[in-house]
Amino acid sequence: MASSDLMVGLEIGTSKICVVVGEGRPDGTIKILGVGQAPSRGVRKGEIVDFETAMKCVHEAVVDAETKSDVMIRSVYVAISGSHIQSFNNRGAVTLPEDRDEIDEQDIEDVKINAREVSIPAQNAFLHSIIQHYHVDGQDGVLNPVGMLAEKLEADFHIIHGVRTRIQNTIRCVKELPLEVEDVVFSALASAQVVLTPNQKGLGALVIDIGGGTTDYILYVDGAVKQSGCLGVGGDHITNDISMGLRIPMTRAEKLKIDEGSAVLGNCLPGETVQLRDDSGFAGKEIERETLNTIINLRLRETFELLKKKLEEEPFINYVGEGIFITGGCSHLKGIAHLAEEVFELPARVAHAQTMSGLTSAFENPQFSAAIGLIKYAQAVQTDRPRPRRFGRIFGKLFNGMRLS
Ligand SMILES: Nc1ncnc2c1ncn2[C@@H]1O[C@H](COP(=O)(O)OP(=O)(O)O)[C@@H](O)[C@H]1O
Ligand SMILES: [Mg+2]
Structure with a gap:
């Protein structure tokens, strides 16, 4: 091979x-x-x-x-x-020299460089400049401008x-x-x-990847990346809350979250409990199911609300036709898509x-x-x-x- x-x-x-x-x-x-x-x-x-x-x-x-x-x-x-x-999103522009009227590969590079000519914090470096749309002499929606006749090439990038x-x-x-x-x-x-899929990107979608310590997100509208970023909170924070709230060791809290936890409230019988068996150094405990789910619900709701607030600084979330796709380890959590639907008021599903x-x-x-x-x-x-x-x-x-x- x-x-x-x-x-x-x-x-x-x-x-x-x-x-x-x-x-x-x-x-x-x-x-x-x-x-x-x-x-x-x-x-x-x-x-x-x-x-x-x-x-x-x-x-x-x-x-x-x-x-x-x-x-x-x-x-x-x-x-x-x-x-x-x-x-952030930014537009770059290049004017073609007088003696040339056809856009070439170099212009594509130059317009990208031009779009990066904005100040980012001194300690930062660029990771990606993702093309959103080209504009050729004011004509929008150009997918590949190489070879087109023009005086001015402009392009929007997600940086x-x-x-x-x-x-x-x-x-x-x-x-x-x-x-x-x-x-x-x-x-x-x-x-x-x-x-x-490319089709889902075209219709508009938000991907939320919830891992252990971070929630990474990226939002597509019209097939182009419009917003992206990372919150420093993830599934481990839920585990930590369970451990603190129920006064049980972290390893127990993690297992309890995975085996018994749910992000949705009101699905348990009144007084329904989960029995934690005694183990080396742990005396065992009876946990009220609704209490466990409330801890999960509160932390996850807070994370989604934080993300929603960040996204709402720009209008793009209103154009997410395909809804939300939740992935990462924490997406295994029962009821997570339901909670996301409630907070974002958009259809949500778990995706791999x-x-x-x-x-x-x-x-x-x-x-x-x-x-x-x-x-x-x-x-x-x-x-x-x-x-x-x-x-x-x-x-x-x-x-x-x-x-x-
Ligand atoms: N079946 C499950 N139910 C609920 N949460 C889970 C499940 N499996 C993994 N997780 C949680 O997912 C998180 C890890 O996700 P992962 O995407 O592997 O993280 P990372 O990419 O940050 O390493 C942990 O907080 C873990 O508790
Ligand atoms: Mg991850």
């Missing part, structure tokens, strides 16, 4: 490290060859806080993926998260940026192993590649990766959406720009970000 057909996605999550090995097929589909996993340590709210420990965990997950897929991993696409990730050192630390953690980093991709952008072949169990698990999405992202990048791999590209990109910030 030619190594260029192989693509590897790595997500360094707060709960788990996940490595997905995929193979690009000539028909454009992807086959998942194997998934490696390791519990995550040294990561808080999506960001590395203990470098050595995180590195060991990544290594463990990579070795696991190598064993499962029978592939030697040399380079990876890495998902990045953390509440330092920010975004995602984050704190440079935090991005670099993630890259370093992988490079030290040593593995090459092909690209760094915002987690929710990766998830959306496999959770949504689609349009793949190979390991069914892998892409049916919403915990793997981001890592699988990286493979799809990688395939799109490689199809778009068929050229030899350029290692060290990330540092070039970050450096570029520094110059432009």
Whole structure:
């Protein structure tokens, strides 16, 4: 198998490290060859806080993926998260020189660079400039302007940026192993590649990826990314609330949340309880079911309301025709889609990766959406720009970000 057909996605999550090995097929589909996993340590709210420990965990997950897929991993696409990730929309413009009237590839690059000529915080670097729409001499809705006659090319971009050192630390953690980093991709952008179909992006959709310590989101209208970002709160906060509220150990609280918890209230019989059996060092306890669900409901409701408030700073949420797609480990929580519908007043569903072949169990698990999405992202990048791999590209990109910030 030619190594260029192989693509590897790595997500360094707060709960788990996940490595997905995929193979690009000539028909454009992807086959998942194997998934490696390791519990995550040294990561808080999506960001590395203990470098050595995180590195060991990544290594463990990579070795696991190598064993499962029978592939030697040399380079990876890495998902990045953390509440330092920010975004905005901006328009770039270029005027064609007098002696040329046809738009070329360089103009496309230049208009992107122009759109980045805005001030972002000095410590930040650009992660993505995602094209929304081109405008050719005022004509809207142009999909591919190369070759068109024009005097002026304008383009709207969704620009995602984050704190440079935090991005670099993630890259370093992988490079030290040593593995090459092909690209760094915002987690929710990766998830959306496999959770949504192009049609759903066109009709408008919001993807919410709720993991252990973060809630990553991305919103599409008319097939274009309009809003994206990350809240530093996730499923582990629910577990923490259960532990504190019911005065039980964290491991017990986690198991209770997964096995018995629900985000919906009013479905229990009055006085219905869950019995926690005694265990080494734990005396056992009777928990009122509605109390447990109330703790879950309150935290999750607060998270959704926080997100709703952020999204409502712009009008795009009103154009989300296909509704909300919840993914990530926390989407397993019973009743979560129901609660999202209540808060956002939009249809909501739990979603996992689609349009793949190979390991069914892998892409049916919403915990793997981001890592699988990286493979799809990688395939799109490689199809778009068929050229030899350029290692060290990330540092070039970050450096570029520094110059432009
Ligand atoms: N079956 C389940 N029911 C409820 N929550 C779950 C379930 N499985 C995992 N989770 C929660 O999902 C979170 C981890 O999600 P994941 O997407 O793997 O996180 P990350 O990408 O941050 O590592 C944890 O808070 C965990 O408790
Ligand atoms: Mg995640």
